[in-house]
Amino acid sequence: MKKTLIAMLLGLGTLNLQATLTEDVEVPYVPFEIKMGKHFDVVQANCLTCHSFGYILNQGKQPRSFWKEKVEKMVNAFKAPISKEDQALITDYLAEQYGNGQ
Amino acid sequence: MKRRTFLKGAAAGAGMTALGSDAFAAGQPIDNRKVSTIPFPQKRPLITYSDRPPLLESPRYVFANPITPNDMFFVRWHMPDIPTHIDLNTFRIKVNGLVSKELSISVDDLKNDYEPVEVTAVLQCGGNSRSAFKPTAGGIQWGSGAMGCARWKGVRLRDILDRAGLKKDAEWVGFNGSETAAYYETPNFIRELHLDEIGDHVIVAYEMNGEDLPYLNGYPVRLVLPGIYSDSWVKMLSNLTVTSDYQRLFFMDKAYRIPDNECECQKPGEHVPTKPITKMNVKSLIGYPTNDTKLYHNSYATIRGVAFDHGAGIKAVMLSFDDGKTWHEATLGDDFGRYAYRGFTYDFKPKKYGKQTIMSKAINRAGEEQPFAKDIRWNHGGYKFNGIDVVTVEVV
Known part of the structure; x- marks a missing residue:
């Protein structure tokens, strides 16, 4: 019941938006279920500035080399200011939690 | 379950016969993800990979229609801050x-x-x-x-x-x-x-x-x-x-x-x-039935889907019900131009009970056709997959 009401309200909001777009668009927050683990705090502190955890979860299981390259890409290509120490810890976390054993 | 086994077998078989043990090929894309319960502005709930930046995917059944409704159209941004x-x-x-x-x-x-x-x-x-x-x-x-x-x-x-x-x-x-x-x-x-x-x-x-x-x-x-x-x-x-x-x-x-x-x-x-990557290769998707749909034995079901390419235009869409051994030509729908989806339909009467695979293969006017997924070779970014589409239904 409550859900239906919310859906209806959202539906109405959509109509207004379509007509005028006079109000700000709000992109919803989606809670992605990321695994807790060693150095998760470092991941949380560095990665969320630019992207959701969904970006991590939806890469599939990957080898350590892949995660290391991804972290380097964030720093070198996208200019994320992540320290060398943090880069290593983030890679460890990703390989541990989302690795494929290689 | 059965389908997964079949696909694994197909991929492994391809590796052995075609290129030896260092062949890296493809199977079928993941197709069991559910749409999110959280809708984005002007969108119905879609498969949601990220909220920031927003990455939203249309579920398969959307491809039963040659025009994709705006509120079900996929979304892909690259940067976290959009105005x-x-x-x-x-x-x-x-x-x-x-x-x-x-x-x-x-x-x-x-x-x-x-x-x-x-x-x-x-x-x-x-x-x-x-x-x-x-x-x-x-x-x-x-x-x-x-x-x-x-x-x-x-x-x-x-x-x-x-x-x-x-x-x-x-x-x-x-x-x-x-x-x-x-x-x-x-x-x-x-x-x-x-x-x-x-x-x-x-x-x-x-x-x-x-x-x-x-x-x-x-x-x-x-x-x-x-x-x-x-x-x-x-x-x-x-x-x-x-x-x-x-x-x-x-x-x-x-x-x-x-x-x-x-x-x-x-x-x-x-x-x-x-x-x-530039030009798109020829591809087709079955929008109905979807995986795990139940079809009724000896009763017609209308298979619907879409096909497209880089602009040569679609010549034919072929369907197979025996894992690619024999092919049957589908009926093409309205032509909305050479860059558009070409809808296709086929009236299928399932004759045997149990699991039934349905494959679709598009052929364009340049003579290019979709390969079997097992024959598609690997690339680092996973781009341009256009394997013959496969859905598995159950006939009851």
């Missing part, structure tokens, strides 16, 4: 660089001062169906729904460039949208096109299926490049810069590239020269 408000009174598309006259064009100017044109065209992410690749290719593990087809209305890009007047040395046009990164130093999502690529079919669109573009699909204007993967269809287009030289920008030079060889393939870890 939360666009004021048409102040929004302008700037045209500068090697032009005789710099322009600053409002959406009203586009609608009033330029000839309106329409094109129905498929928009597909180069990484659509990436989850089919084995081993897992780098990037978001899209299923098959990072694509859609809409009727786009706008003005010819050529008309805008003509109005600005190209200088003698003009060769390239760079396109920038309004999304921004968290850090100032992050490269903008700029795409470049050579002037030779800009035919009359390339438009700056302000309408999608008769409505304003949805916010998440690039409101108020986006570039439309029929036949070309979506990475160049810049959203919230705010700037055109004409240059004499190619700028070697990150999103042109590093991202969205495939091996520059005959098979467009490589082994994992192997570094090879690359080229941009």
